[in-house]
Amino acid sequence: MLGDICLNPVKRGICIDQETATWIYSLSRLSNLSQNGVIKRLLQVAHGTLAPFDDAGLRRILREPWGKVWKLPALSRQMGKLSHGRLAAPTATRLTVAEKAELRRIALKNKTTMSALQRQTILQRMASR
Numbered sequence: 001m002l003g004d005i006c007l008n009p010v011k012r013g014i015c016i017d018q019e020t021a022t023w024i025y026s027l028s029r030l031s032n033l034s035q036n037g038v039i040k041r042l043l044q045v046a047h048g049t050l051a052p053f054d055d056a057g058l059r060r061i062l063r064e065p066w067g068k069v070w071k072l073p074a075l076s077r078q079m080g081k082l083s084h085g086r087l088a089a090p091t092a093t094r095l096t097v098a099e100k101a102e103l104r105r106i107a108l109k110n111k112t113t114m115s116a117l118q119r120q121t122i123l124q125r126m127a128s129r
Helices: 018-031 035-050 055-063 073-086 097-109 114-128
Strands: none
Touching: 018 035, 035 073, 097 114
């Protein structure tokens, strides 16, 4: 069981191209899950992403080529929500009490948030490399 949805085994014959199979294998090694567990999670993500669409929208998403479909405004908004969620927490850094107080003081002075300052610092370090 992954998440709060109980998935029962159902026999389905599916075909996956070699590129996708390799990607699923690499995800399974990365996450320390079985390939079946990775496929279950991918289907859960797809279900959550496609849930807001009506029958006509689903039909269009499933039948038309991906290069054309991902440009649809409603789907790109849904995909954007997923990609922005990954950027929400810039880092999991440990700060001392003094460092945290100084960061908070700088954030208040610049009228921004502590995470925005961390994000800006990370981007500056990446640009200087």
